[in-house]
Amino acid sequence: MLDEAVFSSADLPAAERFPAWRDVMASLHAPMDLTSDYAADFDARMRVIDLGGMVVWPATFDPLTFRRSRKLIRQSDPETVHLSLLLQGSAGMRLDRHEKTCDVLDIHTNDSSRPYEITTGDARIKSIGVEIPKALLPLPRHQAEKAVGLPMSGKDGIGSLLTHFLTQLTSDTAAYQPSDAPRLGTVLTDLVAAVFGHALDRPVVLESHKRTLVLRIKDFIRRNLHDPALNPGMIAAAHHISLSYLHRLFREEAETVAAWIRVQRLESARRDLATGTAPIHAVAARWGFVRAADFTRAFRAAYGVAPKEYRASAS
Incomplete structure:
Protein backbone atom coordinates (compact mmCIF):
# COMPACT_ATOMS: atom_id res chain seq x y z
CA MET A 1 0.00 0.00 0.00
CA GLU A 207 13.67 16.66 -19.84
CA SER A 208 15.18 13.18 -19.63
CA HIS A 209 14.14 10.77 -16.91
CA LYS A 210 17.76 10.81 -15.74
CA ARG A 211 17.53 14.57 -15.18
CA THR A 212 14.12 14.18 -13.55
CA LEU A 213 15.60 11.63 -11.15
CA VAL A 214 18.35 14.07 -10.17
CA LEU A 215 15.74 16.76 -9.51
CA ARG A 216 13.69 14.31 -7.45
CA ILE A 217 16.76 13.35 -5.42
CA LYS A 218 17.61 16.99 -4.76
CA ASP A 219 14.06 17.63 -3.59
CA PHE A 220 14.31 14.61 -1.26
CA ILE A 221 17.58 15.98 0.15
CA ARG A 222 16.06 19.42 0.79
CA ARG A 223 13.14 17.86 2.66
CA ASN A 224 15.44 15.73 4.84
CA LEU A 225 18.30 18.10 5.64
CA HIS A 226 17.30 18.03 9.32
CA ASP A 227 18.00 14.29 9.54
CA PRO A 228 21.59 13.64 10.72
CA ALA A 229 21.36 10.19 9.09
CA LEU A 230 20.96 11.72 5.62
CA ASN A 231 23.82 10.38 3.51
CA PRO A 232 24.37 8.94 0.00
CA GLY A 233 23.49 5.42 1.13
CA MET A 234 20.16 6.52 2.61
CA ILE A 235 19.35 8.54 -0.52
CA ALA A 236 20.16 5.65 -2.87
CA ALA A 237 17.98 3.27 -0.85
CA ALA A 238 15.06 5.73 -0.79
CA HIS A 239 15.14 5.97 -4.59
CA HIS A 240 15.74 2.25 -5.22
CA ILE A 241 19.03 2.79 -7.02
CA SER A 242 22.56 1.62 -6.28
CA LEU A 243 25.05 3.83 -4.49
CA SER A 244 27.37 3.74 -7.49
CA TYR A 245 24.56 4.89 -9.81
CA LEU A 246 23.78 7.78 -7.44
CA HIS A 247 27.39 8.93 -7.63
CA ARG A 248 27.33 8.62 -11.44
CA LEU A 249 24.22 10.84 -11.57
CA PHE A 250 26.05 13.58 -9.66
CA ARG A 251 29.19 13.48 -11.83
CA GLU A 252 27.44 15.94 -14.17
CA GLU A 253 26.52 18.26 -11.28
CA ALA A 254 28.70 20.97 -9.77
CA GLU A 255 29.29 18.99 -6.55
CA THR A 256 29.29 15.42 -5.36
CA VAL A 257 26.15 14.31 -3.59
CA ALA A 258 27.81 14.62 -0.16
CA ALA A 259 29.07 18.11 -1.00
CA TRP A 260 25.61 19.12 -2.24
CA ILE A 261 24.08 18.02 1.07
CA ARG A 262 26.66 20.03 3.00
CA VAL A 263 26.09 23.16 0.89
CA GLN A 264 22.32 22.97 1.35
CA ARG A 265 22.66 22.51 5.11
CA LEU A 266 25.07 25.41 5.44
CA GLU A 267 22.91 27.72 3.32
CA SER A 268 19.84 26.87 5.38
CA ALA A 269 21.75 27.49 8.60
CA ARG A 270 23.14 30.76 7.24
CA ARG A 271 19.61 32.03 6.53
CA ASP A 272 18.49 31.09 10.05
CA LEU A 273 21.47 32.88 11.59
CA ALA A 274 20.72 36.03 9.60
CA THR A 275 16.99 36.18 10.35
CA GLY A 276 16.41 34.25 13.60
CA THR A 277 17.40 34.34 17.24
CA ALA A 278 17.76 30.63 18.04
CA PRO A 279 21.05 29.66 19.70
CA ILE A 280 23.79 28.69 17.27
CA HIS A 281 23.92 25.09 18.53
CA ALA A 282 20.13 24.82 17.97
CA VAL A 283 20.50 26.11 14.39
CA ALA A 284 23.25 23.58 13.78
CA ALA A 285 21.12 20.71 15.11
CA ARG A 286 18.10 21.87 13.10
CA TRP A 287 20.05 21.37 9.89
CA GLY A 288 21.62 18.02 10.64
CA PHE A 289 24.91 18.97 12.33
CA VAL A 290 25.19 16.74 15.37
CA ARG A 291 28.30 18.46 16.77
CA ALA A 292 28.36 22.25 17.09
CA ALA A 293 32.15 22.23 16.62
CA ASP A 294 31.79 20.46 13.26
CA PHE A 295 29.22 23.05 12.21
CA THR A 296 31.51 25.95 13.18
CA ARG A 297 34.44 24.50 11.21
CA ALA A 298 32.30 23.83 8.13
CA PHE A 299 30.68 27.28 8.31
CA ARG A 300 34.04 29.05 8.62
CA ALA A 301 35.45 27.05 5.71
CA ALA A 302 32.46 27.96 3.53
CA TYR A 303 31.98 31.64 4.45
CA GLY A 304 35.27 32.77 5.96
CA VAL A 305 33.81 33.69 9.35
CA ALA A 306 32.49 31.83 12.38
CA PRO A 307 28.69 31.54 12.81
CA LYS A 308 28.75 33.97 15.77
CA GLU A 309 30.61 36.59 13.73
CA TYR A 310 28.29 36.12 10.76
CA ARG A 311 25.18 36.61 12.91
CA ALA A 312 26.65 39.80 14.42
CA SER A 313 27.47 41.26 10.98
CA ALA A 314 24.05 40.27 9.58
CA SER A 315 22.31 41.98 12.50
Missing part, protein backbone atom coordinates in the same frame (compact mmCIF):
# COMPACT_ATOMS: atom_id res chain seq x y z
CA LEU A 2 1.21 3.52 -0.75
CA ASP A 3 2.06 5.90 2.08
CA GLU A 4 -1.31 7.49 2.85
CA ALA A 5 -2.70 9.73 5.60
CA VAL A 6 -6.36 10.54 6.29
CA PHE A 7 -7.92 13.78 7.52
CA SER A 8 -11.54 13.99 8.65
CA SER A 9 -13.00 17.08 10.28
CA ALA A 10 -15.51 14.83 12.04
CA ASP A 11 -12.68 13.70 14.32
CA LEU A 12 -12.41 17.23 15.78
CA PRO A 13 -14.66 19.52 17.83
CA ALA A 14 -16.71 21.84 15.60
CA ALA A 15 -14.72 24.96 16.54
CA GLU A 16 -11.41 23.33 15.53
CA ARG A 17 -12.48 21.93 12.16
CA PHE A 18 -12.00 24.93 9.90
CA PRO A 19 -8.67 26.03 11.45
CA ALA A 20 -7.42 22.45 11.08
CA TRP A 21 -8.43 22.41 7.42
CA ARG A 22 -6.60 25.71 6.88
CA ASP A 23 -3.46 24.24 8.45
CA VAL A 24 -3.69 21.13 6.26
CA MET A 25 -4.00 23.30 3.14
CA ALA A 26 -0.97 25.35 4.17
CA SER A 27 1.13 22.23 4.72
CA LEU A 28 0.08 20.65 1.42
CA HIS A 29 0.36 23.65 -0.89
CA ALA A 30 1.16 27.02 0.71
CA PRO A 31 -0.27 29.39 3.36
CA MET A 32 -3.64 30.81 2.28
CA ASP A 33 -6.45 32.94 3.65
CA LEU A 34 -9.56 30.74 3.80
CA THR A 35 -13.13 31.89 4.41
CA SER A 36 -16.36 29.93 4.42
CA ASP A 37 -19.99 30.39 5.38
CA TYR A 38 -19.65 26.92 6.93
CA ALA A 39 -16.61 27.74 9.10
CA ALA A 40 -18.52 27.24 12.37
CA ASP A 41 -18.96 23.53 11.64
CA PHE A 42 -16.82 22.79 8.58
CA ASP A 43 -17.10 19.34 7.00
CA ALA A 44 -14.11 18.03 5.07
CA ARG A 45 -12.53 14.65 4.36
CA MET A 46 -9.22 14.03 2.62
CA ARG A 47 -6.68 11.32 1.88
CA VAL A 48 -3.07 12.42 1.34
CA ILE A 49 -1.05 10.07 -0.89
CA ASP A 50 2.73 10.55 -1.07
CA LEU A 51 4.35 9.80 -4.44
CA GLY A 52 7.89 10.69 -3.45
CA GLY A 53 8.20 14.46 -3.58
CA MET A 54 4.68 15.14 -4.82
CA VAL A 55 1.28 14.63 -3.22
CA VAL A 56 -2.12 13.54 -4.53
CA TRP A 57 -5.10 14.32 -2.30
CA PRO A 58 -8.67 13.24 -3.08
CA ALA A 59 -11.06 15.30 -0.96
CA THR A 60 -14.63 16.40 -0.35
CA PHE A 61 -15.34 19.65 1.50
CA ASP A 62 -17.87 22.41 2.13
CA PRO A 63 -17.94 25.54 -0.08
CA LEU A 64 -15.22 28.09 0.68
CA THR A 65 -12.84 30.66 -0.78
CA PHE A 66 -9.06 30.25 -1.06
CA ARG A 67 -6.91 33.39 -1.36
CA ARG A 68 -3.14 33.61 -1.70
CA SER A 69 -1.86 37.17 -1.54
CA ARG A 70 1.46 38.78 -2.43
CA LYS A 71 2.08 39.23 1.30
CA LEU A 72 1.71 35.50 1.93
CA ILE A 73 3.96 34.75 -1.03
CA ARG A 74 6.67 37.00 0.41
CA GLN A 75 6.37 35.22 3.74
CA SER A 76 6.59 31.70 2.33
CA ASP A 77 6.83 30.23 -1.16
CA PRO A 78 7.43 26.48 -1.49
CA GLU A 79 7.47 26.92 -5.31
CA THR A 80 4.83 24.34 -6.14
CA VAL A 81 2.30 23.95 -8.92
CA HIS A 82 -1.20 22.91 -7.86
CA LEU A 83 -3.63 21.04 -10.09
CA SER A 84 -7.21 20.06 -9.24
CA LEU A 85 -9.47 17.69 -11.14
CA LEU A 86 -13.04 18.71 -10.27
CA LEU A 87 -15.36 15.73 -9.79
CA GLN A 88 -18.35 17.49 -8.20
CA GLY A 89 -19.39 21.12 -7.84
CA SER A 90 -17.98 24.21 -9.54
CA ALA A 91 -15.46 26.96 -8.84
CA GLY A 92 -14.51 30.40 -10.07
CA MET A 93 -10.85 31.35 -10.24
CA ARG A 94 -8.95 34.61 -10.59
CA LEU A 95 -5.25 34.45 -11.46
CA ASP A 96 -3.20 37.40 -12.74
CA ARG A 97 -6.43 39.41 -13.19
CA HIS A 98 -7.82 36.71 -15.48
CA GLU A 99 -11.03 34.97 -14.46
CA LYS A 100 -12.50 31.61 -15.44
CA THR A 101 -15.04 29.05 -14.23
CA CYS A 102 -14.37 25.35 -13.71
CA ASP A 103 -17.07 22.69 -13.89
CA VAL A 104 -17.08 18.91 -13.47
CA LEU A 105 -14.07 17.22 -15.14
CA ASP A 106 -12.35 20.52 -15.75
CA ILE A 107 -8.77 20.86 -14.53
CA HIS A 108 -7.69 24.06 -12.84
CA THR A 109 -4.13 25.02 -11.97
CA ASN A 110 -2.43 27.64 -9.84
CA ASP A 111 1.07 28.54 -8.75
CA SER A 112 2.29 29.15 -5.18
CA SER A 113 4.41 32.05 -6.51
CA ARG A 114 1.46 34.00 -7.96
CA PRO A 115 -1.56 35.58 -6.24
CA TYR A 116 -4.90 33.87 -6.85
CA GLU A 117 -8.42 33.57 -5.53
CA ILE A 118 -10.64 30.50 -5.89
CA THR A 119 -14.30 30.55 -4.81
CA THR A 120 -16.34 27.37 -4.98
CA GLY A 121 -20.02 27.27 -5.81
CA ASP A 122 -22.86 26.53 -3.40
CA ALA A 123 -22.53 22.74 -3.65
CA ARG A 124 -19.99 20.61 -1.79
CA ILE A 125 -16.77 20.08 -3.67
CA LYS A 126 -15.32 16.72 -4.60
CA SER A 127 -11.93 16.87 -6.28
CA ILE A 128 -8.51 15.31 -6.64
CA GLY A 129 -5.72 17.73 -5.84
CA VAL A 130 -2.11 17.37 -6.95
CA GLU A 131 0.91 19.25 -5.56
CA ILE A 132 4.09 19.13 -7.64
CA PRO A 133 7.30 21.01 -6.80
CA LYS A 134 8.29 23.04 -9.83
CA ALA A 135 11.71 21.43 -9.74
CA LEU A 136 10.12 18.03 -10.45
CA LEU A 137 8.15 19.02 -13.54
CA PRO A 138 10.04 17.59 -16.54
CA LEU A 139 9.68 20.70 -18.71
CA PRO A 140 11.26 24.16 -18.77
CA ARG A 141 9.96 26.40 -16.01
CA HIS A 142 8.89 29.19 -18.38
CA GLN A 143 6.58 26.76 -20.21
CA ALA A 144 5.03 25.56 -16.96
CA GLU A 145 4.42 29.14 -15.83
CA LYS A 146 2.72 30.00 -19.13
CA ALA A 147 0.46 26.95 -18.88
CA VAL A 148 -0.74 27.58 -15.31
CA GLY A 149 -4.21 29.12 -15.38
CA LEU A 150 -5.03 28.15 -18.97
CA PRO A 151 -8.27 26.22 -19.65
CA MET A 152 -7.71 22.46 -19.35
CA SER A 153 -10.24 19.66 -19.68
CA GLY A 154 -10.14 16.20 -18.20
CA LYS A 155 -12.96 14.97 -20.42
CA ASP A 156 -11.08 13.97 -23.56
CA GLY A 157 -7.68 13.66 -25.20
CA ILE A 158 -4.60 13.85 -23.01
CA GLY A 159 -6.67 15.35 -20.19
CA SER A 160 -8.79 12.20 -20.06
CA LEU A 161 -5.62 10.12 -19.62
CA LEU A 162 -4.74 12.22 -16.59
CA THR A 163 -8.31 11.86 -15.28
CA HIS A 164 -8.15 8.09 -15.65
CA PHE A 165 -4.75 7.92 -13.95
CA LEU A 166 -5.82 10.03 -10.96
CA THR A 167 -9.18 8.31 -10.45
CA GLN A 168 -7.64 4.85 -10.80
CA LEU A 169 -4.76 5.69 -8.46
CA THR A 170 -6.98 7.13 -5.73
CA SER A 171 -9.70 4.48 -5.93
CA ASP A 172 -7.57 1.86 -4.14
CA THR A 173 -3.96 2.48 -3.12
CA ALA A 174 -3.76 -1.04 -1.65
CA ALA A 175 -3.04 -2.29 -5.16
CA TYR A 176 0.41 -0.66 -5.09
CA GLN A 177 3.61 -1.21 -3.13
CA PRO A 178 5.51 1.64 -1.43
CA SER A 179 8.31 1.09 -3.94
CA ASP A 180 5.83 1.99 -6.73
CA ALA A 181 5.49 5.58 -5.46
CA PRO A 182 8.48 7.11 -7.34
CA ARG A 183 7.47 5.34 -10.56
CA LEU A 184 3.88 6.54 -10.24
CA GLY A 185 5.21 10.02 -9.53
CA THR A 186 7.18 9.98 -12.77
CA VAL A 187 4.08 8.91 -14.73
CA LEU A 188 2.09 11.72 -13.08
CA THR A 189 4.63 14.45 -13.87
CA ASP A 190 4.89 13.30 -17.48
CA LEU A 191 1.10 13.36 -17.87
CA VAL A 192 0.86 16.83 -16.30
CA ALA A 193 3.61 18.07 -18.63
CA ALA A 194 1.71 16.64 -21.63
CA VAL A 195 -1.54 18.33 -20.51
CA PHE A 196 0.36 21.61 -20.12
CA GLY A 197 1.77 21.24 -23.63
CA HIS A 198 -1.70 20.63 -25.04
CA ALA A 199 -3.03 23.74 -23.26
CA LEU A 200 -0.17 25.78 -24.72
CA ASP A 201 -0.91 24.31 -28.17
CA ARG A 202 2.78 23.77 -28.73
CA PRO A 203 5.24 20.92 -28.17
CA VAL A 204 6.99 20.81 -24.81
CA VAL A 205 10.57 19.67 -24.48
CA LEU A 206 10.48 17.00 -21.79
